[in-house]
Amino acid sequence: MSTNTATPRRLRWRSLVLLALLLAPLLWPVHFLAERYYREVLIEQNRQTLDLYVANLLGTLRRYEVLPQILGDLPGLRAALHAPEDPTALDNANRLLARVKSQTGADVIYLMNPRGVTLAASNWDKPDSFVAGNFAFRPYFREALAGRLGRFFGLGTTSGKRGYYFAYPVREDDHNIGALVVKVDLDHTETLWGNTPEQLLVTDTNGVVILTSRPDWRFHASRPLDRVEQSAIAANQPYPTQAPPLLDIDPNAWLTQSRSLEETGWTVSILAPRILLDRPVRSAVAVGAAALLALLLLLGLLILRRRHYLERIALDARAKAELEQRVTERTQDLELLNSRLKQEVLEREQAQQELVRAQDELVQAGKLSALGTMSASISHELNQPLGAIRSYAENASTLLDHQRSDDARANLKLISELTERMASIITHLRAFARRDRHAPERVALQPALDDALALLAKRRRAMDVELIRDLPDATLWVQAGETRLRQVLGNLLGNALDALIDKAPPRRIWISIEHQAEHLHLLLRDNGPGFSPESLARAREPFFTTKTSAQGLGLGLAICDSLVRALDGELLLANHPSGGALITLRLRLATPGVNLQPSEDPSP
Ligand code: ADP
Numbered sequence: 001m002s003t004n005t006a007t008p009r010r011l012r013w014r015s016l017v018l019l020a021l022l023l024a025p026l027l028w029p030v031h032f033l034a035e036r037y038y039r040e041v042l043i044e045q046n047r048q049t050l051d052l053y054v055a056n057l058l059g060t061l062r063r064y065e066v067l068p069q070i071l072g073d074l075p076g077l078r079a080a081l082h083a084p085e086d087p088t089a090l091d092n093a094n095r096l097l098a099r100v101k102s103q104t105g106a107d108v109i110y111l112m113n114p115r116g117v118t119l120a121a122s123n124w125d126k127p128d129s130f131v132a133g134n135f136a137f138r139p140y141f142r143e144a145l146a147g148r149l150g151r152f153f154g155l156g157t158t159s160g161k162r163g164y165y166f167a168y169p170v171r172e173d174d175h176n177i178g179a180l181v182v183k184v185d186l187d188h189t190e191t192l193w194g195n196t197p198e199q200l201l202v203t204d205t206n207g208v209v210i211l212t213s214r215p216d217w218r219f220h221a222s223r224p225l226d227r228v229e230q231s232a233i234a235a236n237q238p239y240p241t242q243a244p245p246l247l248d249i250d251p252n253a254w255l256t257q258s259r260s261l262e263e264t265g266w267t268v269s270i271l272a273p274r275i276l277l278d279r280p281v282r283s284a285v286a287v288g289a290a291a292l293l294a295l296l297l298l299l300g301l302l303i304l305r306r307r308h309y310l311e312r313i314a315l316d317a318r319a320k321a322e323l324e325q326r327v328t329e330r331t332q333d334l335e336l337l338n339s340r341l342k343q344e345v346l347e348r349e350q351a352q353q354e355l356v357r358a359q360d361e362l363v364q365a366g367k368l369s370a371l372g373t374m375s376a377s378i379s380h381e382l383n384q385p386l387g388a389i390r391s392y393a394e395n396a397s398t399l400l401d402h403q404r405s406d407d408a409r410a411n412l413k414l415i416s417e418l419t420e421r422m423a424s425i426i427t428h429l430r431a432f433a434r435r436d437r438h439a440p441e442r443v444a445l446q447p448a449l450d451d452a453l454a455l456l457a458k459r460r461r462a463m464d465v466e467l468i469r470d471l472p473d474a475t476l477w478v479q480a481g482e483t484r485l486r487q488v489l490g491n492l493l494g495n496a497l498d499a500l501i502d503k504a505p506p507r508r509i510w511i512s513i514e515h516q517a518e519h520l521h522l523l524l525r526d527n528g529p530g531f532s533p534e535s536l537a538r539a540r541e542p543f544f545t546t547k548t549s550a551q552g553l554g555l556g557l558a559i560c561d562s563l564v565r566a567l568d569g570e571l572l573l574a575n576h577p578s579g580g581a582l583i584t585l586r587l588r589l590a591t592p593g594v595n596l597q598p599s600e601d602p603s604p
Contacts, residue, residue: 016300020292027288034284038277039255046198046257050270053200054259057189057268061164064106065149068168068180071100077111080120081170081178084113093120094131107163107185108156111170113178116141128158135181139236140167144179147171151264153186153204154238162186162210164264186211198272199254205265206233208244220247359562362542365555384458385418392418440567442590443485445476445522449511452489456497463507465500470512478520478587484563488571491556492524492583498547499528499581519569522585530575539573 080093101122110121116136143150150167193213202211399408500507514521545554572584
């Protein structure tokens with residue numbers, strides 16, 4: 001099984017890697033979009049910085065632009081121009097310029113005569129004083145003499161500091177009497193630029209870097225200089241060098257934004273290193289890749305889980321099928337068992353029926369055997385009245401011959417009585433021999449006992465057995481079958497007589513009753529030898545007998561026991577403490593007066 005699943009699993013991971021490679025180009029748009037976004041952000045930021053810087057630079061310059069024109073009207077300065085030899089006038093002019101310089105923040109303010117010689121300067125008392133210096137070669141002076149505002153960027157010839165110069169003519173009656181110059185220090189506009197990755201680049205009209213945040217770029221030409229520009233540089237000396245070297249900047253490494261200042265002809269540029277852009281773009285791509293990876297992992301996990309789920313379902317299905325198979329097998333077993341049980345029950349029922357039939361046969365056989373044993377006494381019982389009838393009949397005929405009809409009638413009456421008795425004996429015999437299957441019914445005990453005793457009366461008398469009868473006069477009703485009860489009683493009494501045969505007189509039989517809650521006990525006791533221990537234990541067994549075969553078959557008690565039990569009663573065998581057998585016939589009491597069942601049919 002593991003070898004089966006391993007191959008598709010490897011295949012699946014391989015396909016995931018393949019999918020990852022296929023999805024990788026998706027990172028290019030991510031890269032492109034991220035770069036565009038961050039470039040725009042950077043450009044916007046730099047545009048604002050550039051605007052701020054340009055505004056600051058222009059503000060600085062414009063502050064001083066009009067200063068030379070205004071100062072030119074001051075009488076103190078004009079006086080110096082009118083009396084250039086007057087030390088007081090020059091001294092006043094010097095002090096005035098120094099005061100104005102400190103008030104305006106200009107670098108230097110100085111006054112020149114029309115030949116370009118400096119008459120007074122704000123730095124008259126400093127070692128690098130401009131006084132007496134001739135700056136006629138500077139372009140701003142030429143411009144001023146031409147009657148315009150002169151502008152110029154350049155290094156100070158004495159200070160070596162970068163400065164922006166504004167020059168304006170001092171005019172009187174349409175001609176120039178001198179020029180006033182304000183020099184603005186530009187060094188600090190460079191220091192304004194903080195220590196940022198973005199770099200500042202200000203180039204002048206020649207394209208030479210005059211202000212920059214990178215000292216190594218300073219005074220480098222941003223583009224090749226033409227001849228005119230080169231000669232102008234040589235003439236004006238605005239830079240510390242006559243031939244500014246070419247600026248070596250990799251245009252791909254920088255993101256440049258520029259703004260030109262029309263007033264000065266300068267170009268202010270801000271250069272942002274592309275690295276600034278690369279870092280966030282790389283992060284964005286990394287995030288994208290990570291997201292893609294996570295997505296792939298998730299996909300892998302989902303596939304894995306789905307496969308596990310499918311495997312589990314298959315396992316469940318297999319287990320279910322196995323269970324069903326087992327249930328089917330078990331059901332088949334049970335069905336087999338069930339049919340076997342049914343067969344057994346059927347067989348048992350048949351056996352039961354056989355048994356009942358055999359029992360029935362046994363009862364019948366018992367009856368017949370009893371009939372056989374009794375036949376002698378029965379024939380005697382019938383022969384005796386028959387003999388009597390014969391003699392009474394002969395007597396009656398003799399009496400009729402002698403016209404003694406009354407005596408003859410008496411004899412005939414006796415005959416009639418004797419036939420009645422014979423009929424009664426025959427009725428008992430029929431009842432005894434009949435096969436009886438009726439349900440228990442209400443039977444009067446005393447008449448049944450009387451019948452049984454009547455059948456045995458002759459034998460009892462012959463044996464001189466005393467009958468001690470202790471029964472109430474009121475009829476006792478029990479649940480039984482009339483014939484069956486008579487048969488049982490006859491049997492029990494017969495046994496008692498049998499037991500008394502070898503007993504020396506007095507021979508006695510006691511008959512009494514005991515009332516229980518729902519039962520009645522009929523006690524039959526004799527003063528014979530009683531049951532031996534073996535016969536007490538086995539007397540109910542069919543064919544158990546202690547008598548000779550002529551005397552008994554050993555069926556009596558067996559039949560009695562089964563009959564009594566069928567009547568929901570009991571036959572208890574015991575010996576009386578004073579000797580002899582004590583047999584208790586336990587019968588269920590019946591409600592007096594109501595006989596729900598029809599009495600047993602006396603016909604066979
Ligand atoms: P049978 O009378 O044909 O022997 P029974 O089933 O009636 O068969 O009796 C079985 C045995 O029980 C008798 O053989 C006898 O030994 C014993 N028995 C029955 N009744 C008495 C009795 N009243 N006294 C002593 N023994 C008895």
